[in-house]
Amino acid sequence: MFNRVKNVGFENRMPYLNALASEKLRFEVDTIIDGQIERWYETVPYAAHLEGKTVDSEYYRRHLIETAWRIRLLRVSESKALAEIAKRSPEAAQIWANYEREEMLHDELFIQDLVRAGVSREQFLATEPYLSTKLLTGYFSYLLDHEGPLGVVAYSYLVEYVNVKLEPKKIQALKESVGENNIGGQISHSHTDINDDHPGEVWAAIRFLLRNDDDIQSLKRYLAEHQSVLALYFKELYEDKIGSTLQKAA
Ligand SMILES: [Fe+2]
Numbered sequence: 001m002f003n004r005v006k007n008v009g010f011e012n013r014m015p016y017l018n019a020l021a022s023e024k025l026r027f028e029v030d031t032i033i034d035g036q037i038e039r040w041y042e043t044v045p046y047a048a049h050l051e052g053k054t055v056d057s058e059y060y061r062r063h064l065i066e067t068a069w070r071i072r073l074l075r076v077s078e079s080k081a082l083a084e085i086a087k088r089s090p091e092a093a094q095i096w097a098n099y100e101r102e103e104m105l106h107d108e109l110f111i112q113d114l115v116r117a118g119v120s121r122e123q124f125l126a127t128e129p130y131l132s133t134k135l136l137t138g139y140f141s142y143l144l145d146h147e148g149p150l151g152v153v154a155y156s157y158l159v160e161y162v163n164v165k166l167e168p169k170k171i172q173a174l175k176e177s178v179g180e181n182n183i184g185g186q187i188s189h190s191h192t193d194i195n196d197d198h199p200g201e202v203w204a205a206i207r208f209l210l211r212n213d214d215d216i217q218s219l220k221r222y223l224a225e226h227q228s229v230l231a232l233y234f235k236e237l238y239e240d241k242i243g244s245t246l247q248k249a250a
Helices: 019-043 057-088 090-103 107-116 121-125 131-146 150-182 184-195 198-209 213-249
Strands: none
Touching: 019 150, 019 198, 019 213, 057 090, 057 107, 057 131, 057 150, 057 198, 057 213, 090 150, 090 198, 107 121, 107 150, 107 184, 131 150, 131 213, 150 184, 150 198, 150 213, 184 198
C-alpha cells in the first residue's frame, strides 16, 4: 500500500535557487528584457507612438479597447493557471492569487479612460478583440495544457517589468497629448504596478516554480516568445489604424 495522491505541492518546498542565485538570475532576465525592449523600438511600427507629442486618436482608442480585452481574456487563463501553480507550489500559488486579486478588475480602469476618449461601454462591448489578442490567449491555453504554468507567470513578469520601466514616460507624454483628466485609469494602473511592486511579486512566484536548469532555460525562451506574440498585436493595431489609412491616402 502506498499513498497515491499527487499534485498537492508536497515536494520541493525549498526554492531551487537560493536568495543570491535568484537575484543574479533576475538581473540576467532584466538584462534580456532590456535588450528585447531595444529591438522592440527598432522593429515594431509605431512602438513609441503613445510616447510622442501628438497621438492618433483612433490608434489610442483601439489600444485602450484591446488592452481591456486582453485583461478580460487573460484573467480566465490566469485563473486556470492558479490551479496548476497550486499543484506545484503552495507558496507560488499564494503569491499568484494575491497578484491576480490586485489585477483582476483592471480592465475597468482602461474602460473608464475609453469613455473619456469618447468610446462608450456599449461600443467597447460591440468590438471583437483582434486576432493577435485571441492568439495570445490561445498561447496561454497551450502553455497550461502542454508545458505548465511557468510560461504564464513569465508573461506577467515581462509585462510588469516593462510597465514599471516605461509607463511613467508614456503617462507623462499622455498627460500632455491626451490630457491628465482623461487618463486617470491608466495613471492608477501604473501606480499599482509600481507601488505594489508587481515585478517583485511575480518574481517571487517564479522563484518557487523554478525546479532545475531546464526551467531557467524555459523562462528565458518564454520571454522571447511572449515578446513576439505581443509584437503581432502592435503590428495588427498599426495596420488597422495607421497603415490602412496611409494606403487609402496614397
Ligand atoms: Fe500590474
